[in-house]
Amino acid sequence: MKKETLAIHSSHLTDETAASIAAPIFLSTTFERSEDGSYPKGHMYSRNSSPNRQVLENALAQLEGGEIAFAFSSGLAAVNAVFQCLQSGDHVLMPQVGYYASYKLAEEIYGSWGLQVSQVDMTDLPAVEKAIQKNTQLIWVETPANPMLSLSDISAICQIASKKGIKVGVDNTLASPILQSPIALGADMVMHATTKYIGGHSDILGGALILKENNDWAKRILRVQILMGATPNPMDCYLLARGLKTLAVRMAQHSKNAAILAEKLEKHPAVEKVHYPGLPSHPQFELAKKQMPNGQSGMISIQLKAPENATQKFASSLQLFQQATSLGGVESLIEHRKSIEGPQSNTPGNLLRLSIGLEHADDLWADLSASLDKL
Numbered sequence: 348m349k350k351e352t353l354a355i356h357s358s359h360l361t362d363e364t365a366a367s368i369a370a371p372i373f374l375s376t377t378f379e380r381s382e383d384g385s386y387p388k389g390h391m392y393s394r395n396s397s398p399n400r401q402v403l404e405n406a407l408a409q410l411e412g413g414e415i416a417f418a419f420s421s422g423l424a425a426v427n428a429v430f431q432c433l434q435s436g437d438h439v440l441m442p443q444v445g446y447y448a449s450y451k452l453a454e455e456i457y458g459s460w461g462l463q464v465s466q467v468d469m470t471d472l473p474a475v476e477k478a479i480q481k482n483t484q485l486i487w488v489e490t491p492a493n494p495m496l497s498l499s500d501i502s503a504i505c506q507i508a509s510k511k512g513i514k515v516g517v518d519n520t521l522a523s524p525i526l527q528s529p530i531a532l533g534a535d536m537v538m539h540a541t542t543k544y545i546g547g548h549s550d551i552l553g554g555a556l557i558l559k560e561n562n563d564w565a566k567r568i569l570r571v572q573i574l575m576g577a578t579p580n581p582m583d584c585y586l587l588a589r590g591l592k593t594l595a596v597r598m599a600q601h602s603k604n605a606a607i608l609a610e611k612l613e614k615h616p617a618v619e620k621v622h623y624p625g626l627p628s629h630p631q632f633e634l635a636k637k638q639m640p641n642g643q644s645g646m647i648s649i650q651l652k653a654p655e656n657a658t659q660k661f662a663s664s665l666q667l668f669q670q671a672t673s674l675g676g677v678e679s680l681i682e683h684r685k686s687i688e689g690p691q692s693n694t695p696g697n698l699l700r701l702s703i704g705l706e707h708a709d710d711l712w713a714d715l716s717a718s719l720d721k722l
């Protein structure tokens with residue numbers, strides 16, 4: 348089946364009580380045992396497993412083409428479970444440009460427990476190969492990457508890694524399972540902040556890991572999920588499974604809107620640079636077409652021909668675009684990254700990150716161009 352169909356039918360929860368079409372929500376934390384002490388429906392206690400979470404996990408596994416998936420209570424809880432598969436003294440290679448908190452988790456929390464972490468420019472394949480050490484166990488890839496929307500070549504990195512028996516994990520949050528399939532490109536595991544496109548409505552914090560194989564890492568991650576207990580609640584699992592049903596059509600619209608706006612922004616005299624992998628001016632345009640053949644997501648970064656304070660003012664002057672962090676919701680957001688990242692940030696002061704929502708592109712452009720014309 349195609350992903351559009353899978354997204355709807357794999358997230359279905361069959362209801363034996365009322366034959367309802369919409370999924371029921373099972374809030375119960377505990378499940379009844381049979382006379383012989385077994386658990387007839389496979390559930391014992393909801394930290395271990397629960398019906399709404401099981402449906403969500405099965406659907407995510409199918410959409411990403413993996414054997415098994417695990418849902419967590421945030422994207423970072425999912426990243427944490429991956430690092431928990433490593434031992435003290437192991438080395439992990441992380442991207443120079445990527446979600447800041449994922450790197451901080453490895454470096455700050457696991458660094459003090461003896462995990463070795465180094466960063467490399469993941470867009471530079473010879474540099475990746477050179478940065479591999481004897482004790483490297485994991486290469487963590489994020490593509491497209493925050494905030495410059497640079498791409499990393501998943502299949503090339505997986506080829507380098509597999510020669511040396513190194514696992515590759517891909518943060519697929521910015522692409523969504525619809526637009527990019529890391530496991531098909533050779534990755535061992537895929538991570539999502541389901542907070543973003545999968546939830547899609549800016550009202551759920553969640554994360555997921557999907558593994559290509561139900562291997563030793565999967566068994567360890569299952570133990571981490573249960574024993575560390577960062578599991579999502581049934582209501583959030585229901586909402587995420589519901590989010591999956593519209594994910595393909597939402598991604599198509601995010602993608603279409605962003606492509607229209609990126610082109611218009613690039614032509615506007617007040618815009619210095621547009622970072623969008625779907626534009627021929629993007630340094631990795633060819634890789635974008637190969638790795639994400641069905642289009643780019645709704646993320647665009649722009650640099651204005653304006654100093655930092657005027658850039659920040661621009662962000663707050665818009666009417667439809669709301670100034671806030673995060674991404675992937677139905678509403679368009681704009682964010683000044685440098686002031687969010689803090690003083691150590693390398694992000695240019697004139698850069699704004701846009702999460703293009705599902706509004707009509709004409710209205711979004713009217714909003715952007717009205718403020719751009721005043722610069």
Ligand SMILES: *Cc1c(COP(=O)(O)O)cnc(C)c1O
Nearest residue numbers: 421422423446518520540542553
């Ligand atoms: C948001 C995000 C995360 C972290 O997810 P949370 O749900 O906030 O913990 C990780 N990676 C990327 C790319 C993200 O955008």
